[in-house]
Amino acid sequence: MTGQNRHTPYHPRWYRRRVSVWWWLQSWPYAKFVLRELTSLFVAYYALVTLWKLRALAAGPQAYAGFLERMRSPLLIVLNSVALIFVLFHSITWFNLAPKAMVVRLAGRRLPDWAVQSANYLAWAIVSGVIVWVLRRG
Amino acid sequence: MAETITLSVARYRPEIEPEPAFQDYRVPYRKDWVVLDALNYIKDNLDGSLSFRWSCRMGVCGSCGMMVNGTPKLTCAAFLSDYLPGPIRVEPLQYFPVVRDLVVDISDFLRKLHKVKPWIEREEEKPLAEGEYRQTPEQLDRYKQFSMCINCLLCYAACPIYGLEGSFVGPAAIALAQRYNLDSRDQGSRDRMETLSEQGGMWECTFVGECTKVCPKKVDPAGAIQQYKVATATQWFKSLLMPWGSK
Amino acid sequence: MRKGITPLLWALFSAGGTVAALFYPIHLFLTGVAFPLGWVNPPRHETVLHWLRQPLFKIYFFVLISLPLFHWAHRFRYTLYDGLQIKHLTVLIVVLCYGSALLGTCLAAYTLWSIH
Numbered sequence: 001m002t003g004q005n006r007h008t009p010y011h012p013r014w015y016r017r018r019v020s021v022w023w024w025l026q027s028w029p030y031a032k033f034v035l036r037e038l039t040s041l042f043v044a045y046y047a048l049v050t051l052w053k054l055r056a057l058a059a060g061p062q063a064y065a066g067f068l069e070r071m072r073s074p075l076l077i078v079l080n081s082v083a084l085i086f087v088l089f090h091s092i093t094w095f096n097l098a099p100k101a102m103v104v105r106l107a108g109r110r111l112p113d114w115a116v117q118s119a120n121y122l123a124w125a126i127v128s129g130v131i132v133w134v135l136r137r138g
Numbered sequence: 139m140a141e142t143i144t145l146s147v148a149r150y151r152p153e154i155e156p157e158p159a160f161q162d163y164r165v166p167y168r169k170d171w172v173v174l175d176a177l178n179y180i181k182d183n184l185d186g187s188l189s190f191r192w193s194c195r196m197g198v199c200g201s202c203g204m205m206v207n208g209t210p211k212l213t214c215a216a217f218l219s220d221y222l223p224g225p226i227r228v229e230p231l232q233y234f235p236v237v238r239d240l241v242v243d244i245s246d247f248l249r250k251l252h253k254v255k256p257w258i259e260r261e262e263e264k265p266l267a268e269g270e271y272r273q274t275p276e277q278l279d280r281y282k283q284f285s286m287c288i289n290c291l292l293c294y295a296a297c298p299i300y301g302l303e304g305s306f307v308g309p310a311a312i313a314l315a316q317r318y319n320l321d322s323r324d325q326g327s328r329d330r331m332e333t334l335s336e337q338g339g340m341w342e343c344t345f346v347g348e349c350t351k352v353c354p355k356k357v358d359p360a361g362a363i364q365q366y367k368v369a370t371a372t373q374w375f376k377s378l379l380m381p382w383g384s385k
Numbered sequence: 386m387r388k389g390i391t392p393l394l395w396a397l398f399s400a401g402g403t404v405a406a407l408f409y410p411i412h413l414f415l416t417g418v419a420f421p422l423g424w425v426n427p428p429r430h431e432t433v434l435h436w437l438r439q440p441l442f443k444i445y446f447f448v449l450i451s452l453p454l455f456h457w458a459h460r461f462r463y464t465l466y467d468g469l470q471i472k473h474l475t476v477l478i479v480v481l482c483y484g485s486a487l488l489g490t491c492l493a494a495y496t497l498w499s500i501h
Contacts, residue, residue, distance in 0.1 A: 044454060
């Protein structure tokens with residue numbers, strides 16, 4: 001009975017690992033998550049481009065022509081193409097995750113995810129079509 | 139000679155190692171064995187000092203969750219055959235403090251779970267004479283999915299936000315809060331919304347979505363949290379437009 | 386009953402995310418790629434100006450700029466928290482993110498208002 005059975009003294013020394021700053025490189029899903037979050041930068045970028053375009057429009061035909069000319073610079077075309085890829089990534093992830101947040105119930109049953117997603121993609125197609133139509137009509 | 143497979147198991151014995159280190163064990167490979175079987179083989183035949191939690195071996199008790207090759211898994215449902223040719227890395231659930239080897243301390247979760255009142259709250263109980271609280275299949279269907287949680291904490295080990303933000307209540311607890319919010323017999327949703335609107339509540343979540351992917355019971359905590367946000371935002375606008383409404 | 390404006394900021398984030406998801410790819414494709422490369426002819430100045438004199442188009446462009454900016458503000462705020470672990474700078478981050486969005490919103494409103 002005397003000091004033979006040593007037990008771990010209270011309180012145990014827990015081991016805690018700090019989360020690395022690079023945690024998002026740890027796995028592909030985490031990296032994809034961070035890429036998805038970074039799409040916001042390109043969303044903001046296009047919002048600013050639109051604002052720039054509006055200001056050029058308000059300033060007159062010359063400023064508008066100048067804006068269109070600036071957009072033709074190879075650097076901006078590359079940047080816009082990259083932004084387009086990120087914005088598309090935003091749209092796809094946004095629509096795919098939409099049914100998780102929006103629960104639609106019809107006749108007492110929850111609409112399956114694919115139905116909500118399809119509705120989103122359909123709306124996307126219609127919106128894009130209408131924008132092109134308005135543009136073509138002039 | 140029989141086939142074998144190597145398990146690289148994280149060992150942490152506070153009286154020996156200052157921090158976890160891996161130890162390799164060769165165990166017989168059998169097609170019908172899961173990682174938990176291999177761990178029990180080690181414990182019985184190779185090294186009795188290895189510590190880990192388990193109970194039911196059938197995906198119900200939720201106590202054998204560990205990181206298997208870096209992914210949170212119920213080891214009773216992780217077949218060795220899915221990890222051929224090995225070695226298989228077995229570690230304690232990440233983001234939790236390690237007590238010993240593969241055993242983590244979950245008291246933080248239990249405290250947070252209690253905070254969201256995961257039980258049916260009534261402002262006033264019906265007298266017994268009036269009978270039970272009845273529910274239609276449709277009312278049951280609203281929350282049933284979220285009631286399947288077995289508190290295995292795989293979702294916490296998948297959630298970087300839980301690792302980064304110590305105050306975050308976490309996926310399972312919020313999903314369970316939602317389970318009771320959606321229960322037609324419950325009247326505690328206002329209370330829970332108050333709790334989960336605070337720092338560490340639902341707004342910490344940035345919808346990484348991994349909690350839903352690792353959930354062995356298809357509870358979808360990520361969905362529960364986003365739906366909770368929608369409900370809370372709706373409530374916010376309602377109370378803005380109709381401040382004279384209740385409370 | 387609700388304390389704080391987090392639900393409002395989140396609602397703006399969601400609305401902005403939806404607007405960006407639905408409207409941005411086609412706009413960005415046209416303005417940023419198709420017009421510059423000459424695949425599609427950009428609308429002429431007087432055409433766009435004619436559109437922008439109509440209130441409906443004013444509202445459309447206002448929403449198209451403002452809401453996605455708030456989407457960015459909210460999302461980027463949390464990206465900074467999680468990605469760089471700089472939550473201790475929260476006041477600075479909040480002011481910079483939502484402040485920029487608010488500034489962009491005001492500028493958009495002013496610009497649209499001045500077109501007539």
